[in-house]
Amino acid sequence: MSIIVKNNSTGEKKIILTVIILLFFSFAFLAYSERKQTDPAGKNSWWEIYFENPKSQDPTFTIKNYGKDEKFHWKELEADSTTALQESDIFIQAGQESTIPLFAIGEKKIILEVTDENGEKKEIYKSLD
Amino acid sequence: MLEFAQSQVILYLTIALTLFVPGYFMLLAFFDKEKLSLLERFIISSGLSILILDFLMLFLFRIGIIFTKTSLILTLIIFSFCCFAVYKKRFEKSLEATKRNFFLTFSSKQLLLIGLFIFLAIFLRTAYLQNSLPPSSTDLAHHMYWSKLFSETGKIQDYTQSDIIKENEIYQIASPRPISDFVIGEHLIFSAINLISGASFFSAFPVLIIFFINIFGLLAIFILSLQLFKEHPQNSNIAIFTLFFSGALFAIDPPQAKYIGGGLIGNMLGNLIIPLTFYFYIRYLREKEVILLFFALFFSMGLFYTHHLSGLIFLLTFAGFIIFSVLFNFKETKNIILGQKKILLSPLLFSFLIFALIFVSIIYTPTYLKNSAVNTVVGTIKKVEHTGLSLLQFRNILGEARFAFGFLGFFLLLFFYKKSVFKYSFLLLISWTTVIMLISLAPNLVKISIPSSRVANYGVYPLVLLSSFAIVSVFKKNVAEKDLTSSLTKKLILSAFLLLLAFTFLSGFDGSVFYLKQNNNNSNTQQTYAVGEYLSSRVNADDLLASDHIYLFADSWIKLFFMRDYYFPSFRANFERYENGIDKDEFCTRDMISNPGGELGKKCFSDLGTNFVMVDKTMDSTQFQKLNNFWQVYSNNEINVYYRKK
Incomplete structure (x- = not known):
């Protein structure tokens, strides 16, 4: 029951403080959790490859690593997609990227295949005609 | 880490500035300390601040001031300062009023229960929302697009989209056409917080703000309950149980955490502002003070600038409330309606009506009024998802425990109606529940075409109030007795109470457990x-x-x-x-x-x-x-x- 009482707002203050404190800790936890999850150098397990210039024939490409595995192997493949025209290993730390300014050997098509330590492959390609 | 801590401090200060300060000072200017308790001020300030911020930003836009960090902070400070000046002028002479303070009192056990339910409400939602970050939901993306647009351009833009059309056998992107899906109040607060704090839309901030609104929505139901059942000897316990039924139970089911993560901003805002609106209407009917009617009307107006569906639900509930009041409390209602003529001539209300007229016609007209979207909602129902739910679907949406207790409470209200001194509380709850049920289960009868499951979710809050009323009414006296060994009847009643509580817990937490198991994407x-x-x-x-x-x-x-x-x-x-x-x-x-x-x-x-x-x-x-x-x-x-x- 609501009553008028002098100098007795302790209960209300406790409720207000409870709400503020709990919300503060909840918000801080969620914000920190979100930040950790989106940290490129955090505990993710994915990576990406892309052409720096997707609209032109420039073969320069980038590997960006969001996982803990650091060793990648890239290959430029022949048009039949089995023969490697050139290849190399590259080490990229979590959260880092590496841009490879390639001089393409292929004549009709640039096919780039990148493999990580677990054998997972990704491919990008563009034609040269 | 330092940068993270700094960004968080700035964000929380921004939340306080935008979602608390203007509302607090406006209440200070209009209410002396005996009219509102500290807790009520704290809760009402949040909803009020949201509306004030919206109206101020709309005004700034109309007079050509660009939204920037500086312009927004200055505007909020000037507004708050003006309200403080009014407070000083009005109340500095009234020494009597400043000495008396209005408090809500709770026993230490009640405070413990309140703390526990608030803790559960926040904890369960936090556990679920951890997997909703970074933000990914479609609805939230749609809303944040507009908020980001207002932030980047510094002004309000028209809600338009460019569709793909076929003209003369050629496909093309059409010129932008107006759309009515959005209401300005859903976006301005996010723009303001982004501009002032610098928080990115791709971060946790949008979800945190919706979470904040949701929690204060629960607290709004808490103080509404205290008002509705003011004459009830177990008033405080009923209010405490609303925290249990809305905060702790079904904490993740819609319209709770799932709607927070899903970005259903309008619904969340509606669930905060509707209870606060009813709070002031009920207080006005009880105390007959103009200032209470002013705030009731202010919140009503704000609702229509915030979410059209919530506004429609409120309007229909209010219409039902008037109809029920005329039918079942004719004499008192007639006197109140006839008495409005004098009240409407009061300077405060007259000024408000002029303000509302100018605002709607000159400052900013909500898009759904400009685009006549109302016509799409009223009339024959075409879409499958608007044709109504079965009773089972309705029950599943509301939760078994709330459904069962809620309808028990509904019938108990009807039973106690004649005995009650203040009938409007009961009439409001009856009309609120009836309207929701009608639109959810038989929309063809009322010719309202809106998604039935979405409407059913609005039934959560009146059923929470009814459930709390039911559980306290049935068990209040018998469970409160300390000497339980003296009577077999008391033991049986206590056992029944505990069994029902267990059923309620299982029912209410079952959904939470299910949703908490879902994968993090x-x-x-x-x-x-x-x-x-x-x-x-x-x-x-x-x-x-x-x-x-x-x-x-x-x-x-x-x-x-x-x-x-x-x-x-x-x-x-x-x-x-x-x-x-x-x-x-x-x-x-x-x-x-x-x-x-x-x-x-x-x-x-x-x-x-x-x-x-x-x-x-x-x-x-x-x-x-x-x-x-x-x-x-x-x-x-x-x-x-x-x-x-x-």
Whole structure:
């Protein structure tokens, strides 16, 4: 029951403080959790490859690593997609990227295949005609 | 770490400035300390601040002031200062009033229960929301697009989108057309917080703000309950149980945490503002003070600038309330209605009516009024999801425990109605519940065409009030007795109470456990964001992108990387939307992804000039890899991007 009482707002203050404190800790936890999850150098397990210039024939490409595995192997493949025209290993730390300014050997098509330590492959390609 | 801590401090200070300060000072200017308790001021300040912020930003826009960090902070400070000056002038002479304070009192056990339920409410929601970050939901993306647009341009933009149309056998992007899906109040607070704090829309901040609104919505029901059942000897316990039924139980089911993570901002705001609106109407009917009616009307007006569906629910409930009051409490209602003539002539209310008229007609008219969207809601029901729910579906949405106790409470209200001194509380709850049920279960009777399940979710809060009333009314006396060994009857009643409580817990927490087990998709969200970052830095105004909404996660957030149009990128929707004959009248967005090499797909790519496509690499890459004119220019674990060479 609501009553008028002098100098007795302790209960209300406790409720207000409870709400503020709990919300503060909840918000801080969620914000920190979100930040950790989106940290490129955090505990993710994915990576990406892309052409720096997707609209032109420039073969320069980038590997960006969001996982803990650091060793990648890239290959430029022949048009039949089995023969490697050139290849190399590259080490990229979590959260880092590496841009490879390639001089393409292929004549009709640039096919780039990148493999990580677990054998997972990704491919990008563009034609040269 | 220091930078993170700094950003958090700034964000929390911004939340206090935008979602608390203006409301607090406005209450200070109008209410002396004996009218509102500290807790009521704290809770009402949040909803009031949201409305004040909206109205101030609309005013700034109308007089040509750009939204910036400085302009917003200054505006809020000036407003608060003016209210403080009014407070000083009005109350400095009234020494008597400043000495008396109005408190709500609770016993230490009650405080413990309140603390426990608030803790559960916040804890369960936090546990669930951890998996909703970074933000990925479609609805939230749509809303944040507009908030980001207002932030970036510093002013309010028209709600428009550019569709794909076919004219003279050529597909093209149409000129922007107005859309009524959004209401300005859903977006301005996020723009303000982004501008003042610098918090990114791609971070946790939008979800945190919706979470804040949700918690204060629960607290609004708490103080509404205290008002509704003011004459009830177990008033405090009923209010405490509302925290249990709305906060702790079904903490994740809609319209709670799932709506927070899902970004259903309008619903959340409605669930905060509707209870506060009713709070002031009930207080006005009880105390007959003009200032209370002023705030009731202010909140009512604010509701229509915040969420059209909530406004409609409120309007229908209010209409039902008046009808029920006339039918079942005719004499008192007649006196109140006839007494309004004098009240409306009071300077405060007269000023408010002028203010409302000027605001709606000159400052800003809500889009759904400008675009006559009301016509689409009233009339024959066409869409399947608007045709009403079965009783079982209705029960599932509301939760078994709340449904059972809620209807027990409904019938108990009818039983106690004649004995009650203040009848309006009961009439409000009866009309609120009846209106929700009618629109959810038999919309054809009232000719209102809105998603039935969405309306049913509005039934949660009146049923929470009814459930709390029921459980306390049935068990209050017998459970409160300390000497339980003296009577077998008391033991049986206590056992029944505990059994019911156990059923309620199991029912209410079952959903929470289910939702908490769901997987965290944050890696998928990040990969979609990565594509957005890649493309937005490499495409120009002539490049067009098609995306997929069926298999890609968080794809709607791509539009925030480009900010070119609400409908950019174009997206392939769920297949049934192309088949139902209502939602989609073009098939370009479907065929450009499902069959890019087919006749329609090729024509669409050519006519529209679309040259980039992003798709799920497992589900949709094959059809592009077969075509020589598509280059695979980007690949991550989930997504491939193709460039169409012209």
